Amino acid sequence: MSLLVVGSVALDSLETPFGRREEVLGGSASYFSTCASFFGPTRVVAVVGEDFPEEHLAFLSSRGADLAGLVRQPGRTFRWKGRYDFDLNTAQTLDTQLNVLATFKPALPAAWRDTEFVFLGNIDPDLQQSVLDQVGKPRFVACDTMNFWIDSKRASLLETLKRVDLLFVNDAEARQLAGEHNVIKAAKTILGFGPRAVVVKRGEYGALFFSGSEVFAASAYPLLDVFDPTGAGDSFAGGFMGYVARCGRMEPDVLRRAIVVGSVVASFAVEQFSLDRLRTLTAAEIRARYAEARQLAHFDDLEPDLFAPGR
Ligand code: AMP
Secondary structure, three states: OOEEEEOOOEEEEEEEOOEEEEEEEEOHHHHHHHHHOOOOOEEEEEEEEOOOOHHHHHHHHHOOEEEEEEEEEOOOOOEEEEEEOOOOOOEEEEEEEOHHHHHOOOOOOHHHOOOOEEEEOOOOHHHHHHHHHHOOOOOEEEEEOOHHHHHHOHHHHHHHHOOOOEEEEEHHHHHHHHOOOOHHHHHHHHHOOOOOEEEEEOHHHOEEEEEOOEEEEEOOOOOOOOOOOOOHHHHHHHHHHHHHHHHOOOOHHHHHHHHHHHHHHHHHHOOOOOOHHHHHOOHHHHHHHHHHHHHHHOOOOOOOOOOOOOO
16 A cells, blocks of 8 residues: 655644643644554655654654655744643644745655555645645545635635545534535535545544535544544544555445544544554554444344334
8 A cells, every 4th residue: 555644743732621731743744644554654745843853753653654755954843832622622723833834845755656545634735736746646635624724725725625535624624614504514515626525523523424425424432531632633534544545445335434443543642642642552452442433333223013003
């Protein structure tokens, strides 16, 4: 399999009702590659500054990220500061410093131009397109975004959407992008922008998948301990894309399981700050929680003689 991500590698400062952390490892490409590489090596296209700790790079490659497309440039690393109030579903951005991301021009190693599966992580949509320009004929392209880009780069984002197979968004982003309150209608509107499928992530309420007339709902794994929701979306996408790339096909049965795999992987990511829970996560734990999720969603058919006569 060949799977590539372009996204941010960041130093995050986070406040949740359970505590705070300063300048910890974050970024869409970090979460994505750590989760996707449970299923195979993941190519990372990203930029960091001179101040980015070497130990974070060592960690990412120890988990299976191929960092041949990650460059270190003069200047400071991208920084994001976010806060979650008691409703852990919505992040409040306190500060975004693009730093080296502002001038980043992604350049794919020549050997990566044949990549089959591509994930355009949450990053400037111009950069997302420049990566797509450099891959020959990908079999499947998925994309993520956030309110920051929907606000500031809407026209460019709509260009990206014409070129992707699947968009991952959370419900607030779906509403904002479509200009439509109802999430189902918003998803239909987004399908009209170009992607063949849309996954709407709804935090603790699970995820909805839309493609053509097909809808699939997966509930989130009911967690007792949500510590830091940062990276849930990228972890979801990492589990999803890693699994799809590993299967090597995009039929509905694979995509359905991929949504559950994504939810399960994301459920681990939020149990501790930053990528900390992912540092110790094992394939056996993912498999066990997938089995629990399956059990949770299972119900039998109704009895044939259930209803009163004549009804
Ligand atoms: P999520 O999976 O949506 O929670 O993504 C969280 C990650 O996105 C954090 O680790 C941030 O470093 C990163 N991030 C936040 N804002 C941006 C932005 N404008 N561009 C790129 N990455 C961002």
